[in-house]
Amino acid sequence: MRIFDPHVHMSSRTTDDYEAMRAAGVRAVVEPAFWLGQPRTSVGSFTDYFDALLGWEPYRAAQFGVRHHCTIALNPKEANDPRCRGVLELLPRYLAKDGVVAVGEVGYDAMTPAEDEVFRVQLGLAAEHGLPVLVHTPHRDKAAGTRRSLDVVRESGLPPERVLVDHLNELTVAMVKDAGSWMGFSVYPDTKMDERRMVALLKEYGTDRILVNSAADWGRSDPLKTYKVGLAMLEAGFSAGDVDTVLWRNPVAFYAQSGRLELDDAAPEAEYAGNTIKRGG
Numbered sequence: 708m709r710i711f712d713p714h715v716h717m718s719s720r721t722t723d724d725y726e727a728m729r730a731a732g733v734r735a736v737v738e739p740a741f742w743l744g745q746p747r748t749s750v751g752s753f754t755d756y757f758d759a760l761l762g763w764e765p766y767r768a769a770q771f772g773v774r775h776h777c778t779i780a781l782n783p784k785e786a787n788d789p790r791c792r793g794v795l796e797l798l799p800r801y802l803a804k805d806g807v808v809a810v811g812e813v814g815y816d817a818m819t820p821a822e823d824e825v826f827r828v829q830l831g832l833a834a835e836h837g838l839p840v841l842v843h844t845p846h847r848d849k850a851a852g853t854r855r856s857l858d859v860v861r862e863s864g865l866p867p868e869r870v871l872v873d874h875l876n877e878l879t880v881a882m883v884k885d886a887g888s889w890m891g892f893s894v895y896p897d898t899k900m901d902e903r904r905m906v907a908l909l910k911e912y913g914t915d916r917i918l919v920n921s922a923a924d925w926g927r928s929d930p931l932k933t934y935k936v937g938l939a940m941l942e943a944g945f946s947a948g949d950v951d952t953v954l955w956r957n958p959v960a961f962y963a964q965s966g967r968l969e970l971d972d973a974a975p976e977a978e979y980a981g982n983t984i985k986r987g988g
């Protein structure tokens with residue numbers, strides 16, 4: 708099985724995770740910029756975070772044979788914090804960089820006017836930079852948040868096929884399919900979407916434009932969920948080709964719209980900025 712995890716926050720994971728992911732078939736990942744679990748207090752905190760997503764983390768991933776890309780944005784939650792608003796001015800510089808394959812995660816958390824404004828500004832930046840967009844849908848009021856996100860995307864004039872709407876479930880998938888955007892599902896250990904529900908959705912909606920991710924981060928999550936969905940698909944009678952479509956070809960097709968995917972097996976760099984992952988060497 709070859710796997711592209713299109714949404715996983717590797718900065719908060721261990722080297723054991725990288726080893727297990729590669730052994731299960733994960734060859735490439737996208738790490739979306741998001742919040743830290745606690746508020747950032749200044750724009751400089753984002754600068755260091757974005758630099759790590761483009762520098763140290765791809766270096767670390769490469770040590771385990773995993774190609775690492777990222778998406779860059781001011782996340783919906785921190786769009787509400789005036790201390791973070793200056794991030795919007797940083798974005799053009801980062802969106803020009805090679806490892807950035809989309810603008811994201813953007814969208815709504817609590818659906819405030821500030822989130823609305825920041826979402827629209829970033830959709831405009833995506834259009835300017837010719838990048839696809841990763842849209843986060845809120846955990847509360849998901850159906851209303853997803854509908855409103857699709858409205859805002861439509862008003863922005865971005866082609867729907869350049870947009871991936873993530874964290875979907877049985878209640879929100881149809882509206883995204885009808886809109887013509889890509890459908891993302893985050894499969895978690897004990898909440899929201901699981902392997903069984905994911906297989907049922909694939910039976911109902913087919914494999915076209917559907918992506919599965921682990922969305923693993925610092926919370927309870929499992930970076931092997933993509934692989935486990937692949938196994939569940941095979942058990943349910945899907946072909947190896949179907950699994951490859953969902954776990955590899957679809958995420959590759961979506962993020963290839965950036966023109967910046969790197970999927971060859973490159974030899975890892977010995978060090979990054981003079982540092983390595985080795986101890987005492």
Ligand SMILES: [Zn+2]
Nearest residue numbers: 739741812922
């Ligand atoms: Zn995320």
